[in-house]
Amino acid sequence: MLRRAHANVAIGAAALLVLALAAQAGEAAKAPPLAVVDPGPAGGPPADAIVLLGPGFDDAALAARWTNRKDPERKAPPPWKVKDGVVTVAAGTGDLVTRESFADVQLHIEWMLPPREKAATDGEDAGNSGIKFHETYEIQILDSYGKTGNALGQAGAVYKQHAPLVNVTRAPGEWQSFDIVFRPPRFEAGKLAADGRFTVFHNGVLIQDNARILGRTNDSRPMPQEYALPFFLQDHGGKVSFRNIWVRRLAPRAE
Numbered sequence: 001m002l003r004r005a006h007a008n009v010a011i012g013a014a015a016l017l018v019l020a021l022a023a024q025a026g027e028a029a030k031a032p033p034l035a036v037v038d039p040g041p042a043g044g045p046p047a048d049a050i051v052l053l054g055p056g057f058d059d060a061a062l063a064a065r066w067t068n069r070k071d072p073e074r075k076a077p078p079p080w081k082v083k084d085g086v087v088t089v090a091a092g093t094g095d096l097v098t099r100e101s102f103a104d105v106q107l108h109i110e111w112m113l114p115p116r117e118k119a120a121t122d123g124e125d126a127g128n129s130g131i132k133f134h135e136t137y138e139i140q141i142l143d144s145y146g147k148t149g150n151a152l153g154q155a156g157a158v159y160k161q162h163a164p165l166v167n168v169t170r171a172p173g174e175w176q177s178f179d180i181v182f183r184p185p186r187f188e189a190g191k192l193a194a195d196g197r198f199t200v201f202h203n204g205v206l207i208q209d210n211a212r213i214l215g216r217t218n219d220s221r222p223m224p225q226e227y228a229l230p231f232f233l234q235d236h237g238g239k240v241s242f243r244n245i246w247v248r249r250l251a252p253r254a255e
């Protein structure tokens with residue numbers, strides 16, 4: 001009798017498993033077909049990326065993608081010049097801002113710090129630039145090579161909000177990369193409905209893990225409510241260089 005009860009339990013469990021697998025197969029059948037994307041050469045850009053700076057770019061190609069943030073009409077040519085696919089901050093000329101607006105994005109960007117002119121401190125005077133998403137939320141670029149203090153201000157910080165998980169900054173004069181996933185804050189009917197998020201890899205190392213955006217990174221004014229806005233590379237005086245900038249538009253993440 002007991003043996004039969006065990007057998008019934010086993011048959012019942014098997015039937016449930018079959019039903020579960022059938023349900024899973026049903027769900028799988030509902031998933032839309034995958035988009036096939038050519039990933040391109042190592043380091044990208046993948047075929048579905050918008051290249052904002054790449055090999056072969058001249059000043060005209062740069063001007064098609066970027067303008068000078070100092071110009072209120074956003075028509076002026078870019079404030080920095082291209083040489084061999086590289087642009088370098090021309091101190092005091094203005095920020096390099098995208099002509100297009102972006103919402104959810106994956107951004108790849110390579111940057112290089114200028115030579116150190118004096119002994120390193122934990123301050124923010126050397127090699128300071130940054131990528132400011134929505135012209136509001138800064139991922140810091142700084143000469144942070146070997147530094148341990150001022151964690152909220154060093155390279156890879158969500159400025160003044162989240163320190164990078166580790167400092168993997170390379171020395172001045174060496175190319176390095178950020179790969180950033182930016183999820184803008186979402187506003188509905190004038191109210192914050194979903195927090196913005198940053199995930200960042202610096203030189204391939206995870207340094208921001210779905211970090212929650214707490215507000216503007218440089219002041220306490222209200223956050224902009226537009227879901228898509230331009231981003232800019234900051235002229236903070238440091239002669240930081242950039243190359244290989246590409247961006248992929250992402251679908252908003254399901255909450």
Ligand code: MG
Pocket residue numbers: 128129130138140141234236
């Ligand atoms: Mg900065």
